Amino acid sequence: MPVHVRIPTPLRRFTGGAEEVGAAGSTVGAVVNDLERQFTGIKERLCDEEGRVRRFVNIYLNGDDIRFLSNLETAVKEGDELSIVPAIAGG
């Protein structure tokens, strides 16, 4: 599996509790679609109706916020680490 995706606690109910999963794709958007293929329902949590990343979700590629890269068009390669982090700390 080319890209390692780190899953935050609130989304682990989709991944059977897994903290990290593998997903394929050449862009962040493609990886998100592959996550949806594996874990139905997860994309709706990450993206709004227009397919944009929700405001309160941050996605980091190797530590960099994709909002400051090319958002869902950002290119990814094998071995990259994608972290999905809730934008807020909660409770």
Place this chain on the structure above:
Amino acid sequence: MNAGHSAAAVAGAPHLEQPGRATSILDLVGRTPLLDVTVMAPGLSPRVRLYAKLEGFNPGGSVKDRAALWMVRDGLASGQLHPGRTIIDSTSGNTGIALAMIGAAYGYPVTLVMPDNVSRERMRIVDAFGAQLIFSSGLEGSDGAIVRCRQVIAEAPERYFKPDQYNNPMNPQAHYESTGPEIWEATGGRVTHLVASIGTGGTVMGTGRYLKERHPAIEVIAAEPDDALHGLEGLKHMASSIVPGIYHQDELDRVVGVPTDAAYELVYQLGARLGLVVGQSSGAALWAAARVARDLDAGVVVMIFPDFGGRYLSTNLWAGWREWLQRNRRV
């Protein structure tokens, strides 16, 4: 000053006064004002009023000053907090700021465990009070901070006093003795509904308990995020969280799930229409209060606005602001 004293006296509680001249910053906790925000919920019965209790007026800038003050004072009274000990707790922000302020005022060191994705403003504020910060993983949210805090204490339990806002009965007690009586007084006993968002549950539990004692027909409603993954900083989605020991859902009349985007939109509206910039949790409280109010023929709905918005300006809350403004200018 007036009737509020008698309300507090009935409960046998020490009341808070807002003196014109204070000797300690801690004397300025509480006695926050109610603001009429009925205009924010169009289409209500003319006999319904909506009031927001502006907790941002507390010296630490949030409702958490109350719980933190009561917990620390109780620690001092019971001897659990004594010279040589450090105040420690896990917090996503406002409780940490309150504890840092109170620790500074009493002369005790403070260590705070926070998820590493809390807003930069929060880190800077507690730093300004001289508190020490330990970071837990942002992936784990506030529950991760709770677990990390337990580990730090386990290494040297004799060194720490942990107020433990999630399980300390002084947290709801603070609201039973201050927030509740203040609302009763400010509405002249006419309050019919209380709406408060849930972070630990302390506010809604303690305030609700007091108000129901004064008048059992008063309805107590909690607002929580509508999903586990949400953007309502400070709030807990109970079904997917470690449930705080002080939270008893059976004492609530209703729990309203609030969508993040709807709460953000109300925060934008409050700023642009009333000149009141608040945090996400206030938007959530207003959304839930408007929901409750639209089914009423008459009533006085009081909601808690936990803080002002200054400490969220760098967060994703404002990521959609320009777009919202342009859309609404066109209309």
